[in-house]
Amino acid sequence: MTRQPGQPCPIEPSDPVQDIAHLGNIELLTPRIDLTTAYFRDLLGMEVVHAAGPSVFLRGYGDYAASTLKLTAAPRPGIGCISWRTTSPAALDRRVNAIEAAGRAGRWIDPECGRGPSFRFRDPDGHVMAIYYEEAPYRAPEHLRSTLKNLPMRYTGRGVNVRRIDHVALLSRDVAADRRFMEEVLGFRLREQVRFDRGAVEIGSWLSPSILHHQVAYVVDTRRVGGRLHHIALWVDNREDVLRAADICSEHGVFIEAGPAKHNNSQGFYLYAYEPGGNRIELYTGSFLVLAPDWRPVIWDEAERGTGVYWGGALPESFLSYATPDAAAAAPVDAARVPVFDPS
Ligand SMILES: [Fe+2]
Structure with missing residues (x-):
């Protein structure tokens, strides 16, 4: 049927949901809040903007929001609340309704550090997530004001000099259930997937609400614990910054687990290191953007996937x-696996 001029454009049932704009904030739990804060501030070059109760709030120099990383003191390392910004207030209402219609209980959380009220819920594996819309743009204090009008904060050039948060990678006891929830309830798009046993078993799925390649990944939790974190990823401007990060980590005794190297899926250039609280941190750049609205997910089998390294x-x-x-550690942190970073 042809739409007449002046008639509202009908929403087709097949139109993609585009209610989630992007990853807005990651909360990381750490048993060593002082060392973890020093790691992100002094080595990775993020800026501390606020502290309240057990939490410290930080940002990358290119983040438009006041804070994108929240560190919270906790008995064990892991992931806290993963917050997603919606595209509008109406989009927030629609996604809250969708979450409740999917049978997942949630509750509203008070505003925090520039963000308005958020609706908190859990994904099927138990990871805590929230959606919100209101976000006050960051206003840098005088000493952090950039001479560049479109840069929210001065390029400090400190340490690794993280520009912004990029993605989270979560373990899941049922990757398909979490992937379907993110697709069907929140409107994420599947970018790439790994399937073993001739496609019968979904091992990992990479999804995004935006043109960024992925902002959340689910990979199978072989120990079947639930609600666990594999890593958070922070974006740096180029590959040279990843190489510099390797130098900086080495000079400060930070354990480098893998890289610098290049992934096959996402084509990301990476370095994996542990922060002092025990969480795995990826310093990341180079992955491709997905502009095609009709993108067909790339499916890898075990032979094609290999080790995941290009x-x-x-x-x-x-x-x-x-x-x-860590499911294997009886103690809150296996100190032998996490070399202590001395901020001095
Ligand atoms: Fe990653």
Whole structure:
């Protein structure tokens, strides 16, 4: 049927949901809040903007929001609340309704550090997530004001100099269930997927609400713990910054688990290091954007996937077995696996 001029454009049932704009904030739990804060501030070059109760709030120099990373003191390392900004207030209402219609209980959380009220819920595996719309743009204090009008904060050039948060990678006892929830309830698009046993078993799925290649990944939790973190990823401007990060980590005794090297899926250039609380941190750049609205997910089998490395050193066994909280560790943190970073 042809639409007449002046008639509203009908929403087709097949139109994609585009209610989630992007990853807005990551909360990381750490048993060593002072060392973890020093790691992100002094080594990775993020800016501390606020502290309240057990939490410290930070930002990358290119983030438009006041804070994109929240560190919270906790008995064990792991992931706290993962917050997604919606595209509008109406989009927030629609997604809240969709979450409740999907049978997932949620509750509203008070505003925090520039963000308005958020609706908090859990994904099927138990990871805590929230959606919100209101976000006050960051206003840099005088000493952090950039001479560049479109840069929210001065390029400090400190340490690794993280520009912005990029994505989270989560473990899941049922990757398909989490992937379907993100697709069907929140409107994420599937970018790439790994399926083993001739496609019968979904091992990993990479999804995004925006043109960024992925902002959340779910990979199978072989220990079936639930709600665990594989890593958070922070974006740097170029590959040279990843190489500099390797130098900086080495000079400060920070354990480098893998990289610098290049992934096959996402084509990302990476370095994986542990922060002092025990969480795995990826310093990341180079992955491709997905502009095509009719993108067809790329499916890898075990032979095509290989180790997940396009070139560079192989990923170690710990990359497959270690996550936070660590299911194998009886103590809150296995100190032998996490070299202490001395901020001095
Ligand atoms: Fe990653």
